[in-house]
Amino acid sequence: MSLDLYYHPYSRAAGTLWALEEVGVPYKLKVVDIMKGEQKGPELVALNPMGKLPTLVDGGVVITEGAAIALYLADRYAAGRLAPALDAPERGTYLRWAFFAPSVVEPAVMAKNSGWEVKEISAGWGNHASMLAAADSAIAGRQFVLGDEFSMADVVLGGLLRFLIGFKQIDATPTFSAYVERLEARPALQRAEARNQAMRQELGLQ
Ligand SMILES: N[C@@H](CCC(=O)N[C@@H](CS)C(=O)NCC(=O)O)C(=O)O
Structure with a gap:
């Protein structure tokens, strides 16, 4: 399993770190220097056409939007602990x-x-x-x-x-x-x- 977070400490990806730490799965940080505009470079834009952080790659899946990433992580790796069951009111x-x-x-x-x-x-x-x-x-x-x-x-x-x-x-x-x-x-x-x-x-x- 490989979870890669495209990240900069002065971006919303800093909050995604909290989501990852809550879930407790191993992850790697791929630092993108937003001060130098690296988020608009080919590597990130190929994953996220918005050229924005956070962007998470989980194996073959790309997830963007901080809230979507957090909810995805909870459902996939902490269901019943950090996310209510699908049929729970x-x-x-x-x-x-x-x-x-x-x-x-x-x-x-x-x-x-x-x-x-x-x-x-x-x-x-x-x-x-x-x-x-x-x-x-x-x-x-x-x-x-x-x-x-x-x-x-x-x-x-x-x-x-x-x-x-x-x-x-x-x-x-x-x-x-x-x-x-x-x-x-x-x-x-x-x-x-x-x-x-x-x-x-x-x-x-x-
Ligand atoms: N809708 C996105 C917004 C992402 C976003 O705007 N990220 C900012 C950093 S906090 C960014 O990457 N800005 C660099 C740019 O737009 O060039 C989310 O909720 O995650």
């Missing part, structure tokens, strides 16, 4: 909030920061305030998206909220902050962060 909640991260949270933040003028009725991400209220409702009064059970949906949604709080893109409300603290207590996240940090140093970025 919790799967609805799991998928709902994992998809909410890239399809609503990310564009709502980007729209606000970039001053996009869009019609809320047709923009899939609605507006920033309702996005935040919905994200809060996913976590308020519970430990994780699925309640007491941590899952890959927390890597996807929680990882994004943690990033946005870290870069002061959204407010660190008490609910979000307590959630991020619970996530940061996970050994897999700590291992991923240590590796990201080591890679930044190795690449002379810090």
